[in-house]
Amino acid sequence: MPETASVPEHVDPSTDSGTGLLADEFLDLPVASSEVVFHGAIWDVRQDKFLYAGSQITREYIDHTGAVAVLVLDDEDRVCLIRQYRHPIATREWELPAGLLDFAGESALSAAQRELAEEVDLVAADWALLVDFHTSPGGNNEALRVYLARGISDAAEVFERTDEESEIEKRWVPLDEVVDAVLGRRVQNSILAIAALAAHTSRARGWSSLADADSPWPQHPVARRLARSE
Incomplete structure (x- = not known):
C-alpha cells in the first residue's frame, strides 16, 4: 500500500484574490429574503431573493x-x-x-x-x-x-x-x-x-x-x- 505523502497546506479560497492562484471566490451577498417553498421527503426547495450587480434576483434551489x-x-x-x-x-x-x-x-x-x-x-x-x-x-x-x-x-x-x-x-x-x-x-x-x-x-x-x-x-x-x- 502506498504511503501518504506529507499533507500540503491548503489555501483558504476566500483569501487568495490577486495572488494568481486559481481558486473560487466566496461572496456573501445581501439576501433580501430566504424561505423554504417546498418541503420534500429528503430535500427542501428554497427560494432566495438577493442583490447582485445592482439588481434583485430570485432563484430557487435544492437546499x-x-x-x-x-x-x-x-x-x-x-x-x-x-x-x-x-x-x-x-x-x-x-x-x-x-x-x-x-x-x-x-x-x-x-x-x-x-x-x-x-x-x-x-x-x-x-x-x-x-x-x-x-x-x-x-x-x-x-x-x-x-x-x-x-x-x-x-x-x-x-x-x-x-x-x-x-x-x-x-x-x-x-x-x-x-x-x-x-x-x-x-x-x-x-x-x-x-x-x-x-x-x-x-x-x-x-x-x-x-x-x-x-x-x-x-x-x-x-x-x-x-x-x-x-
Missing part, C-alpha cells in the same frame, strides 16, 4: 445537507464500487459508497466512516481527504467531500439495507479500469468520475495532493451559514 463519499483502495489498487438503482435517471449505476450528512455540523469524516460500514460492511484504518466539489451549483447547494480510505477490513456488523440499497451489488475494480470506464463514457456518476480521476492523478504524484481527513470544509454552504450566524 442540501451536504454529502460524503469514500474511494476505498485496497493493497492491489482496486476500488470498491457499488451498483445501485437511481430513480431520477432510471439506471442502476456504478458508484462509490456515499451518503448524506445527517444533520448540520455533523463531522464529515464520521459520516463517511458510517456510510462505508453501512453500505459495504467495511472499516478503514487510514483516511485522507481526496477532493471536494459542488455537484450542481446552478440548481442546488450540495457540497461533496470524497475521502480516500485504505487499510481495509470487514466491519464487525453486517447492516440490513432497505429500499434501493437492498439490492446493492459490490465489485472490486482496479483503479486504472475505473478511469478507463470514465473516459470511455461507460459510467456516468459524477462523484465516481471526479474521485477516480483525482485518485489516479494523485497516485501519479505520489499522493502529494492528499490532505488531512479532518481538514476544514469552508466551501460547505451549511458551514458558511452557521459561521455567519455565530
Whole structure:
C-alpha cells in the first residue's frame, strides 16, 4: 500500500484574490429574503431573493445537507464500487459508497466512516481527504467531500439495507479500469468520475495532493451559514 505523502497546506479560497492562484471566490451577498417553498421527503426547495450587480434576483434551489463519499483502495489498487438503482435517471449505476450528512455540523469524516460500514460492511484504518466539489451549483447547494480510505477490513456488523440499497451489488475494480470506464463514457456518476480521476492523478504524484481527513470544509454552504450566524 502506498504511503501518504506529507499533507500540503491548503489555501483558504476566500483569501487568495490577486495572488494568481486559481481558486473560487466566496461572496456573501445581501439576501433580501430566504424561505423554504417546498418541503420534500429528503430535500427542501428554497427560494432566495438577493442583490447582485445592482439588481434583485430570485432563484430557487435544492437546499442540501451536504454529502460524503469514500474511494476505498485496497493493497492491489482496486476500488470498491457499488451498483445501485437511481430513480431520477432510471439506471442502476456504478458508484462509490456515499451518503448524506445527517444533520448540520455533523463531522464529515464520521459520516463517511458510517456510510462505508453501512453500505459495504467495511472499516478503514487510514483516511485522507481526496477532493471536494459542488455537484450542481446552478440548481442546488450540495457540497461533496470524497475521502480516500485504505487499510481495509470487514466491519464487525453486517447492516440490513432497505429500499434501493437492498439490492446493492459490490465489485472490486482496479483503479486504472475505473478511469478507463470514465473516459470511455461507460459510467456516468459524477462523484465516481471526479474521485477516480483525482485518485489516479494523485497516485501519479505520489499522493502529494492528499490532505488531512479532518481538514476544514469552508466551501460547505451549511458551514458558511452557521459561521455567519455565530
